Amino acid sequence: MPTRKTDRDAVIDAALELFRTRGYHHTSVAEIAAACGLLKGSVYHYFAGKQEIAAAALDRAVTDSREKIFGLANDPAVPPAARLRSLADAVERYFAGREGGCLMGSLALEVGDSIPEFRERVQRYFDDWKAALTAVLEGRYGAARAGELAEDAIARAQGAILLMEVTKDPAVLQRACRDTVALLDGVSKTGALAAAGTAAKDRPEPWKQAS
Amino acid sequence: MPTRKTDRDAVIDAALELFRTRGYHHTSVAEIAAACGLLKGSVYHYFAGKQEIAAAALDRAVTDSREKIFGLANDPAVPPAARLRSLADAVERYFAGREGGCLMGSLALEVGDSIPEFRERVQRYFDDWKAALTAVLEGRYGAARAGELAEDAIARAQGAILLMEVTKDPAVLQRACRDTVALLDGVSKTGALAAAGTAAKDRPEPWKQAS
Amino acid sequence: MPTRKTDRDAVIDAALELFRTRGYHHTSVAEIAAACGLLKGSVYHYFAGKQEIAAAALDRAVTDSREKIFGLANDPAVPPAARLRSLADAVERYFAGREGGCLMGSLALEVGDSIPEFRERVQRYFDDWKAALTAVLEGRYGAARAGELAEDAIARAQGAILLMEVTKDPAVLQRACRDTVALLDGVSKTGALAAAGTAAKDRPEPWKQAS
Amino acid sequence: MPTRKTDRDAVIDAALELFRTRGYHHTSVAEIAAACGLLKGSVYHYFAGKQEIAAAALDRAVTDSREKIFGLANDPAVPPAARLRSLADAVERYFAGREGGCLMGSLALEVGDSIPEFRERVQRYFDDWKAALTAVLEGRYGAARAGELAEDAIARAQGAILLMEVTKDPAVLQRACRDTVALLDGVSKTGALAAAGTAAKDRPEPWKQAS
DNA sequence: TATGAATGAGCGTTCATTCAT
DNA sequence: GATGAATGAACGCTCATTCAT
Numbered sequence: 001m002p003t004r005k006t007d008r009d010a011v012i013d014a015a016l017e018l019f020r021t022r023g024y025h026h027t028s029v030a031e032i033a034a035a036c037g038l039l040k041g042s043v044y045h046y047f048a049g050k051q052e053i054a055a056a057a058l059d060r061a062v063t064d065s066r067e068k069i070f071g072l073a074n075d076p077a078v079p080p081a082a083r084l085r086s087l088a089d090a091v092e093r094y095f096a097g098r099e100g101g102c103l104m105g106s107l108a109l110e111v112g113d114s115i116p117e118f119r120e121r122v123q124r125y126f127d128d129w130k131a132a133l134t135a136v137l138e139g140r141y142g143a144a145r146a147g148e149l150a151e152d153a154i155a156r157a158q159g160a161i162l163l164m165e166v167t168k169d170p171a172v173l174q175r176a177c178r179d180t181v182a183l184l185d186g187v188s189k190t191g192a193l194a195a196a197g198t199a200a201k202d203r204p205e206p207w208k209q210a211s
Numbered sequence: 212m213p214t215r216k217t218d219r220d221a222v223i224d225a226a227l228e229l230f231r232t233r234g235y236h237h238t239s240v241a242e243i244a245a246a247c248g249l250l251k252g253s254v255y256h257y258f259a260g261k262q263e264i265a266a267a268a269l270d271r272a273v274t275d276s277r278e279k280i281f282g283l284a285n286d287p288a289v290p291p292a293a294r295l296r297s298l299a300d301a302v303e304r305y306f307a308g309r310e311g312g313c314l315m316g317s318l319a320l321e322v323g324d325s326i327p328e329f330r331e332r333v334q335r336y337f338d339d340w341k342a343a344l345t346a347v348l349e350g351r352y353g354a355a356r357a358g359e360l361a362e363d364a365i366a367r368a369q370g371a372i373l374l375m376e377v378t379k380d381p382a383v384l385q386r387a388c389r390d391t392v393a394l395l396d397g398v399s400k401t402g403a404l405a406a407a408g409t410a411a412k413d414r415p416e417p418w419k420q421a422s
Numbered sequence: 423m424p425t426r427k428t429d430r431d432a433v434i435d436a437a438l439e440l441f442r443t444r445g446y447h448h449t450s451v452a453e454i455a456a457a458c459g460l461l462k463g464s465v466y467h468y469f470a471g472k473q474e475i476a477a478a479a480l481d482r483a484v485t486d487s488r489e490k491i492f493g494l495a496n497d498p499a500v501p502p503a504a505r506l507r508s509l510a511d512a513v514e515r516y517f518a519g520r521e522g523g524c525l526m527g528s529l530a531l532e533v534g535d536s537i538p539e540f541r542e543r544v545q546r547y548f549d550d551w552k553a554a555l556t557a558v559l560e561g562r563y564g565a566a567r568a569g570e571l572a573e574d575a576i577a578r579a580q581g582a583i584l585l586m587e588v589t590k591d592p593a594v595l596q597r598a599c600r601d602t603v604a605l606l607d608g609v610s611k612t613g614a615l616a617a618a619g620t621a622a623k624d625r626p627e628p629w630k631q632a633s
Numbered sequence: 634m635p636t637r638k639t640d641r642d643a644v645i646d647a648a649l650e651l652f653r654t655r656g657y658h659h660t661s662v663a664e665i666a667a668a669c670g671l672l673k674g675s676v677y678h679y680f681a682g683k684q685e686i687a688a689a690a691l692d693r694a695v696t697d698s699r700e701k702i703f704g705l706a707n708d709p710a711v712p713p714a715a716r717l718r719s720l721a722d723a724v725e726r727y728f729a730g731r732e733g734g735c736l737m738g739s740l741a742l743e744v745g746d747s748i749p750e751f752r753e754r755v756q757r758y759f760d761d762w763k764a765a766l767t768a769v770l771e772g773r774y775g776a777a778r779a780g781e782l783a784e785d786a787i788a789r790a791q792g793a794i795l796l797m798e799v800t801k802d803p804a805v806l807q808r809a810c811r812d813t814v815a816l817l818d819g820v821s822k823t824g825a826l827a828a829a830g831t832a833a834k835d836r837p838e839p840w841k842q843a844s
Numbered sequence: 845t846a847t848g849a850a851t852g853a854g855c856g857t858t859c860a861t862t863c864a865t
Numbered sequence: 866g867a868t869g870a871a872t873g874a875a876c877g878c879t880c881a882t883t884c885a886t
Contacts, residue, residue, distance in 0.1 A: 163362070
């Protein structure tokens with residue numbers, strides 16, 4: 001068993017955290033290096049440049065979230081509602097107290113389209129998230145509507161994370177997660193993100209529901 | 212009868228657009244100056260520094276959105292549902308096709324807490340938005356629940372704008388606006404952001420309300 | 423009359439001298455700046471980058487040599503032999519005592535083809551030189567042979583300048599210039615760079631020609 | 634039966650080629666190492682530093698040219714004219730098609746005097762060349778004049794190599810070599826570099842001359 | 845012997861800012 | 866009020882060199 005965490009990983013870790021909390025352009029290579037006990041120049045032993053560091057950080061984030069969050073939605077042995085719950089819990093737990101928002105959201109906004117290598121990875125991340133949500137929702141809503149609901153849930157969560165930057169209040173994110181879970185609640189249906197866009201008649205009357 | 216746009220205003224306009232699309236740290240004073248036909252040095256006649264430019268741009272955004280968007284919610288002569296609709300329409304119209312996201316959202320994520328002058332203004336913006344939505348919703352949902360619904364709607368819209376950076380698909384934002392409008396829909400009930408996660412008892416029974 | 427020599431010119435002067443004596447890659451922008459009393463960053467007020475400085479230096483060298491050296495060959499009022507003499511004298515005088523060789527030769531060898539902007543200018547310089555020599559020689563040798571003789575004379579002069587770097591002995595350059603002048607010598611005939619390589623028969627019998 | 638090329642030799646080969654084509658300051662130790670399949674650090678097992686690599690490369694070039702080129706001039710069994718021809722042929726063959734010029738010429742110009750270890754070796758190279766040419770020429774021209782003619786021929790060849798960098802035309806070098814050979818041509822006379830301004834007939838038979 | 849990690853100085857460049865004109 | 870020159874710190878990056886393994 002090799003020593004866990006190579007130096008390269010340490011650089012990625014530090015970069016991930018700094019990019020997430022301070023943004024890409026406002027984080028210098030020297031800061032990343034200092035954050036893992038290296039000098040500026042040494043970082044270039046592992047990475048060809050700042051962009052490559054960020055690309056590796058995004059890759060790491062994609063992989064991690066796939067393994068630790070979105071993977072939870074794929075176990076066919078677990079009923080969809082439970083899978084959805086653990087997925088939502090994971091999201092809430094991951095972001096609720098965290099300062100600095102979401103790497104993917106931040107870089108999506110900050111760097112936008114200007115660096116294709118980034119965009120591609122951010123897209124993969126959101127695709128993963130959508131796929132996970134769709135997987136648990138399509139049993140009840142059908143693939144198309146489930147996809148929409150997934151997108152809506154992701155938007156709401158991302159927006160909540162963004163608002164937390166300003167309000168420092170995790171309640172918005174918590175409600176977002178709760179409402180998402182409610183999409184597969186008991187008899188339920190309806191719920192938060194569910195309803196709109198669904199013909200009234202195929203919606204169970206919501207007022208009968210408990211939360 | 213406003214006096215013709217001064218140079219100062221031109222700087223703010225240019226800065227607003229550049230900060231929005233390229234981020235604060237990735238926009239140089241020289242670029243701002245060039246964008247309004249000035250030289251770098253001249254900008255410093257109007258502003259003490261880059262931060263002051265950004266603060267003014269944020270002020271402008273707060274004022275503008277207050278006048279052109281959130282103000283729509285305040286006319287007591289118009290029924291709440293109509294006011295909500297025009298508010299949601301304004302949001303959708305403003306952001307739907309636009310590249311580069313939302314200044315406030317971008318700066319909130321990019322600069323985060325590091326510059327209090329920014330944070331304060333971003334907060335004011337979101338407070339305005341929340342107040343506008345709450346104003347039209349509280350008739351049906353009560354102040355407390357209306358406030359939550361307002362936050363949820365804002366989160367979802369902001370998240371949709373963020374996702375649009377990646378997906379280039381305005382549908383998520385459109386659904387978000389539609390669902391928000393649905394909060395005061397006729398017989399309505401439920402409604403996108405409304406239902407899930409709210410204890411039945413502390414929610415004004417929505418189905419009894421008229422718009 | 424404006425103050426001779428703007429700062430931009432001072433940068434070019436300093437760069438010309440440094441590039442000539444120390445080479446392009448071994449000369450730093452900071453050194454150029456220091457040589458004219460500026461800081462590194464200030465140089466970028468005048469030039470977009472190091473390459474542009476060098477391009478301007480090469481332009482200057484092309485212009486200067488055109489005006490001060492090769493121009494001497496173009497006065498139709500002066501007999502060719504005298505024009506050739508003053509041209510050769512100018513070359514000898516310019517390079518004889520000088521340390522550091524010839525900017526054009528140095529950059530041609532050091533940067534070679536890798537920077538087209540440089541190559542183009544170096545080529546123009548040698549073309550000018552060749553044109554000047556050809557102009558005075560073609561009366562006696564015909565255009566084609568005059569062009570060859572011009573190239574040969576240039577090669578020999580450049581090589582002599584190069585050797586001077588090592589030997590510190592101006593004699594080789596002096597002989598090169600003398601032999602070039604001899605190409606149009608009185609009764610003259612052939613000589614130095616002229617003769618060899620041309621079959622006697624296809625050579626206009628030089629001793630019969632008038633200048 | 635030389636021992637198979639050692640790694641040290643491989644480094645020298647790679648360095649020679651890189652210094653010649655890209656210049657000393659523009660060639661990094663890492664590039665040299667990569668060019669012979671080593672890692673940067675490993676090079677320092679064979680050489681104390683970059684300067685030592687270059688010194689070894691220059692030594693190699695001196696030795697090689699002595700053996701393969703200038704040596705041709707020393708065989709007393711061969712008549713001078715033939716020796717001169719093979720010498721000139723070797724020079725032409727070696728440089729005619731070659732991109733990147735002559736190591737010695739390049740370093741002479743680029744590094745100039747700043748590194749005495751280099752200068753010394755470059756000087757040795759040119760001395761060898763001069764000695765070789767002088768050896769074959771002194772029979773006809775006498776030692777002193779032969780030395781001058783040798784220098785002139787070297788200058789012209791070096792200049793031609795330099796010009797080839799710009800013109801890509803080997804003709805100038807070819808003429809230079811041809812003219813050099815002509816210095817010992819049959820009835821001789823003329824002779825490119827030989828005569829300088831002196832028509833065959835009005836030249837005292839050179840082989841009678843003293844300096 | 846060979847490696848790869850690390851260093852630290854320096855490079856070309858950018859940029860917010862100042863200031864004399 | 867507007868300019869353009871100048872600054873100086875910082876940035877991303879390169880590189881010759883060292884050294885433990």
